[in-house]
Amino acid sequence: MKAFLTAIALGCVISSASAQDAQMDLPRIRLGAGMHQIDAQVAATPDQRSTGLMYRKQMPQHEGMLFVFEQPSMQCFWMKNTLLPLTAAFVADDGEVVNLADMAPQTTESHCSTRPVRYVLEMNQGWFTKRGIKPGTRLTGQVFQK
Template structure:
């Protein structure tokens, strides 16, 4: 009887593993694009669907300095981000349609503190915390890349 209960418990646990593993795994295979920030080139993953944007950089333990994630929204809006289940300290750059950085926000790992754009934007670029500051890139700077439209 005990082994039957143990087998049932193991089977129930294994049935949950794919769902838990799927929810707790970092997104590593999203589409990518190249961006520029002044003389610096960035290789960024694109979070374009609601599910991709919801997971974002959660569960990632490391990220190369020249990489980041660009969140792409269908229409401009005030975008707010938090860091639940995000292990890396990040800086969010809230970016207008033409690639201009509207504002920057340093975000603390595993925090529910909300960080919002100062005005409606369609893009949010997350990079390792300190990346923008070390390169002197501030609000008003313009990012380049074919994804940004110019009016």
């Protein structure tokens, strides 16, 4: 697990993009939610996590961003400079969705996990609901411990 996350962090291309450019060149990972596949960009470093999906004007329905933290803790997200309405799934080490939070664009309201988590998966708002994914659902992928 640690080697996988280190490889992701080291394999990232550091871009010279300005502060108002969307980060589009992060490594990707395949995740599953039942029969649904997710192509997720991985934000594993502090800089990648702090930029997240800011300035992104659109995102395909099957894509998202997985935020990876070093250890489980209470995670809170906001949407300053984020143009898309998103839903954050706060995810435990084993892939269990702990809670979901719909987030409005360009707001500073905090949306937090209800218990310590290591992962947060952001998808277009409504993606989880349309697929019946709710707290207790398990996501799959090589990043989650079994």
